[in-house]
Amino acid sequence: xxxxxxxxxxxxxxxxxxxNPTQTLEFAPIPPEADDPxxxxxxxxxxxxxxxxxxxxxxxxxxxxxxxxxxxxxGLPGGIGQSPVTKRCVGSPPRQTEDAMSPPCxxxxxxxxxxxxxxxxxxxxxxxxxxxxxxxxxxxxxGYEPDPGPDNDGSGGSYHDLGxxxxxxxxxxxxxxxxxxxxxxxxxxxxxxxxxxIVFINEGQVPSGELMRSHAADNFKRVEPFAVFTSLxxxxxxxxxxxxxxxxRGVMTFGSIGTQRxxxxxxxxxxxxxDYNPTIETSAKLFSDMVxxxxxxxxxxxxxxxxxxxxxxxxxxxxxxxxxxPHLVRLGELVExxxxxxxxxxxxxxxxxxxxxxxxxxxxxxxxxxxxxASYAPGNMATFQSAGVTxxxxxxxxxxxxSKAADRIxxxxxxxxxxxxxxxxxxxxxxxxxxxxxxxxxxxxxxxVPPVEDDPCRRxxxxxxxxxxxxxxxxxxxxGSVVYRxxxxxxxxxxVAGPRLNPASMDQGFHAIPSxxxxxxxxxxxxxxxxxxxCVKDATLEWWDRQGTPxxxxxxxxxxxxxxxxxxxxxxxxEALDQxxxxxxxxxxxxxxxxxx
Numbered sequence: 001x002x003x004x005x006x007x008x009x010x011x012x013x014x015x016x017x018x019x020n021p022t023q024t025l026e027f028a029p030i031p032p033e034a035d036d037p038x039x040x041x042x043x044x045x046x047x048x049x050x051x052x053x054x055x056x057x058x059x060x061x062x063x064x065x066x067x068x069x070x071x072x073x074x075g076l077p078g079g080i081g082q083s084p085v086t087k088r089c090v091g092s093p094p095r096q097t098e099d100a101m102s103p104p105c106x107x108x109x110x111x112x113x114x115x116x117x118x119x120x121x122x123x124x125x126x127x128x129x130x131x132x133x134x135x136x137x138x139x140x141x142x143g144y145e146p147d148p149g150p151d152n153d154g155s156g157g158s159y160h161d162l163g164x165x166x167x168x169x170x171x172x173x174x175x176x177x178x179x180x181x182x183x184x185x186x187x188x189x190x191x192x193x194x195x196x197x198i199v200f201i202n203e204g205q206v207p208s209g210e211l212m213r214s215h216a217a218d219n220f221k222r223v224e225p226f227a228v229f230t231s232l233x234x235x236x237x238x239x240x241x242x243x244x245x246x247x248x249r250g251v252m253t254f255g256s257i258g259t260q261r262x263x264x265x266x267x268x269x270x271x272x273x274x275d276y277n278p279t280i281e282t283s284a285k286l287f288s289d290m291v292x293x294x295x296x297x298x299x300x301x302x303x304x305x306x307x308x309x310x311x312x313x314x315x316x317x318x319x320x321x322x323x324x325x326p327h328l329v330r331l332g333e334l335v336e337x338x339x340x341x342x343x344x345x346x347x348x349x350x351x352x353x354x355x356x357x358x359x360x361x362x363x364x365x366x367x368x369x370x371x372x373x374a375s376y377a378p379g380n381m382a383t384f385q386s387a388g389v390t391x392x393x394x395x396x397x398x399x400x401x402x403s404k405a406a407d408r409i410x411x412x413x414x415x416x417x418x419x420x421x422x423x424x425x426x427x428x429x430x431x432x433x434x435x436x437x438x439x440x441x442x443x444x445x446x447x448x449v450p451p452v453e454d455d456p457c458r459r460x461x462x463x464x465x466x467x468x469x470x471x472x473x474x475x476x477x478x479x480g481s482v483v484y485r486x487x488x489x490x491x492x493x494x495x496v497a498g499p500r501l502n503p504a505s506m507d508q509g510f511h512a513i514p515s516x517x518x519x520x521x522x523x524x525x526x527x528x529x530x531x532x533x534x535c536v537k538d539a540t541l542e543w544w545d546r547q548g549t550p551x552x553x554x555x556x557x558x559x560x561x562x563x564x565x566x567x568x569x570x571x572x573x574x575e576a577l578d579q580x581x582x583x584x585x586x587x588x589x590x591x592x593x594x595x596x597x
Contacts, residue, residue, distance in 0.1 A: 087189055096495065097187045099456035100523055101488060103495050106189035113191045113499035119250060120226030121501050125163075126195045126494070129225040131215070131242065132173065133234035134203045140172035141469035147171075150203040155218050156211075157203050163196035173232075173477045174199070179464035180487055186464075188491040191499040195491070198223050202234075212238030216245030226501075231255035231486045232477065240265075247272045252503055255486035260327050260420065266533040271507035274493070276485050276526075278445060278536045280327050283396075284334035285569035286539040287418030290443045291335075291393060292342035293572040294541075295416060300390045301578045302439045302543075304412030308390045315339075316389035316413075317346045318380070320397030322355040328396045331419045335395035347387045350380040355397035356422075377405035385411045398422035403436040412436065416577075418443035418539075427591045429544055430556045440544040441577055445536050448521040448564040449589035451551055457484035489535060517571075521564025538566040542588060543581055550589040557587035564588065 089096055089105030096102040115123040134147045134157075148169050151158045160167065162178050181197045200219055205211055219228070228246050230253060233239055243253045247269035254274050262280045266273045278286070295315070300308045317339075319332025340346070353376060380402055384392065396419030406412070417423045417440065424444035429437060452458060457479040461468050474480050494501060496509030510528045518525040518538060525538040541561040548557030561581045567573075573580070 087187065096189065097456070098459055099488065100520070101456075101492075101526065102188070103492050106495060109189060109191045109499065111499070113193065114501070117500050117505075118226060118502040119224050121193070124193055126190070126193050126227075126501065127223060127225045128195060128197060128490070129219055129223050129228045130177065130197065130199045130232060131219070131228060131230060132199055132201045132232040133207065134201050139471055140175075140475060141472045142172070145171040147201065147203055150201075155215070156205045157215070158201050159222060160199040160201070161196070162199065163194075172472050172475050173201075175465075175472060176461065176475065176478045176483070179461045179468065180483065182464040183460040184487055184491045189495045190491075191494075191501070193501070195494070198225065207234045207238040209238045209241035212242035213245050216242045216249075220246065220249050220251065225251055227252040227254060227490060229253075229255050229483075229486055229490075231481060231483045243273060244269075250503070252506070254490050255482060259325075260331075262327065262330060263532070267531060270531070271503045271533070274489060274510070274533050276482070276489055276535045278534050279532070280331050281334065282534070282537060282569065283419050283445070284331055284338060286445070286567075287395065287443045288335045288338035288342075289569050290418065290539070290541060290567075290572045291339050291344065291416065293574050294577050295391060295393070296339065296342055296344040298576050300414065301576055302414045302441070303390050304439060305390065308413075311390070313391045314347045314388050315344055316384045316387065316392050317349040318392060318394040318397075318402065319349070319351055320355045321351045321353055322397065325355050325397070328355055328420065332395040332397070335393070335419060339393065344393075346393075347389055348383050350383055352376055352380070352397060352399055352402065355399060374399070374401040377401040378408070381405040381409060381411055384413065385409060389413055391416060394418075394423075396420040396423075398428060400431045400433075403433040406436045407433040412439060414577075415440040416443075417441070421446055424542070424558060425591050426550055426554060426557050426589070429558065430554065434546045434556070437544045438546060442542050442544075442558060443539050444542060444558070444590075445524065445539045446588065446590045447524055447540075447566075448560055448586070449550075449552065450522055455479065456488075460484060517568055518566050521560065521566060525566065525568060538568045540564050540566045541577075541581075543577075543585070545587070548587040550587040552589040552591060554591075558590070559585035560588050561585055 085107045086109075087096065087105065087107050089107055090098055094105040096105055113123060120127040139145075148158060148160075148171065150156055160170075160174060162174065162181055166174065166178070177197050177199060181195070185194055200215070200223075202215065219225070228243075228251055230239060230243065233242075239256070239259070246253055250272070252272050252274065256275045256277060260277050260280050260283060261275070266275075266279070295313065298313065299310050300313050301310075303309055317332075317336060319336070320328050322328060336346070336349070352374075385406075391414040394415060394417045398420070403415070412435070415436065421444060422428055424442055424446045429440070432440070449455070458473055461473055461478060472478055477483065493506040493510055496512065497505035498509065510533075511530070513527045515527045515529065516525065521540065524536040526535040527537060528535070542558035543561065544556070545559050546556045548559055549555055550557040559581075563586060565580075
């Protein structure tokens with residue numbers, strides 16, 4: 001049966017082969033062939049994204065049964081000619097939803113989608129699984145909602161099929177996932193299939209490697225999903241073991257709850273692990289390239305130590321040795337190597353043993369009695385001060401004691417941070433000593449947060465359920481999490497894969513996304529280079545203003561230099577920190593590492 005897509009043909013960044021006028025036009029995805037970042041472009045790559053198409057046989061690489069962008073008006077009740085419009089696309093050029101990162105519109109599909117093209121996929125549905133660590137859902141529109149409790153089946157958890165009507169007891173977790181399920185199925189093109197959400201809740205068991213391998217085996221046996229989402233897993237313990245077990249069974253994984261990984265993690269199971277976050281290598285390049293362009297070899301511009309501004313810089317390096325977060329340890333190593341390679345010299349290098357502000361309770365052996373600063377912090381700052389360090393380069397790993405230790409000894413250097421998104425949250429930055437943080441700058445992959453009414457996550461929940469309240473919306477299973485972001489990546493992958501859905505067609509569809517720099521501060525440059533399985537490829541520069549008032553509330557914000565202009569690695573301007581910055585730089589409303597868009 002011939003595949004029919006009701007579309008208007010728009011210019012594509014991909015190669016468009018000539019076709020017989022009596023045949024459906026084919027868009028052949030051509031992945032990029034070079035690892036080097038592309039030059040900047042005036043448009044965002046999401047606007048130029050073209051759709052992968054699928055082969056005529058199950059399991060083949062994609063390459064036929066055309067797909068392309070369309071141009072229906074919002075709410076158009078019918079179609080053009082014989083082809084009805086079933087998806088309410090918006091914008092010009094038309095996208096699948098109001099979210100500027102959604103793919104170009106495919107308004108209608110009819111015909112043969114290949115049926116059961118992979119495990120978890122049939123002709124009419126796709127099964128995906130959410131692994132949830134119990135305790136995520138608490139405050140909600142209905143007040144406090146405890147966990148539903150484990151099933152008496154020996155799994156240590158409970159299974160919840162959101163393709164079925166609501167059960168007797170459901171929480172904000174179930175309500176929000178049902179809302180997301182409705183939104184993405186209604187608005188994205190899934191080629192005749194409905195994506196069915198199934199939830200597994202680990203009811204309070206410590207997520208060790210052994211337990212997670214056991215849960216992976218049980219999850220696969222009971223659900224046999226096409227993909228699994230780790231967006232609501234506990235941030236420590238057993239994640240790698242779980243995703244390894246799933247990947248061995250051919251299950252795709254999306255999301256990493258803010259924990260970045262190195263390239264080897266994704267290449268261990270090519271095409272089965274995907275993430276929005278950049279790799280550690282990309283983060284290290286983005287941060288160190290900014291340091292090399294704006295710090296190394298340039299005079300001090302933002303120190304409060306007497307006589308330092310205008311003079312030569314002397315660099316100090318902070319990294320973490322926290323063995324529970326090896327990605328941050330590796331980040332520090334890479335930043336050190338890259339900065340020294342571009343001519344930067346570190347007068348002193350210090351470390352902190354635990355990353356995360358909660359280390360006061362997690363590992364109290366590093367703290368002194370009472371409320372005193374962590375035991376390592378005063379020594380670190382005294383070392384820097386004695387060496388005359390003017391500029392502290394902090395390569396990832398969040399904590400608040402070192403800024404407080406610097407304040408206690410009247411030490412006011414420049415602070416230059418980057419590499420992870422914990423420091424980039426306004427809420428987290430407010431916990432730092434504010435006299436010290438008056439001189440803080442950060443390189444971050446966080447985008448400029450739009451007004452609440454334009455937030456695509458909130459828009460999606462309200463669209464699915466106009467009666468939703470603020471607590472459900474902002475909860476840790478709603479827009480206070482990375483769930484929307486991870487689902488958007490997945491559904492984009494389904495759409496660009498075309499009708500024959502399998503990991504190979506999603507892989508080729510993702511890699512057909514054009515490699516174009518972002519010209520919009522609210523959008524990252526999102527594309528996938530050869531052998532690469534992560535979305536974000538750029539960053540922006542911000543400076544801390546303790547008096548700033550971001551749109552989402554609170555006092556104190558990171559102000560976005562040049563309105564949040566974004567740069568790919570290797571393309572930072574050769575300018576001093578303050579050369580493009582000014583008091584009119586807008587506040588970013590980014591509140592925490594979980595609040596990605």
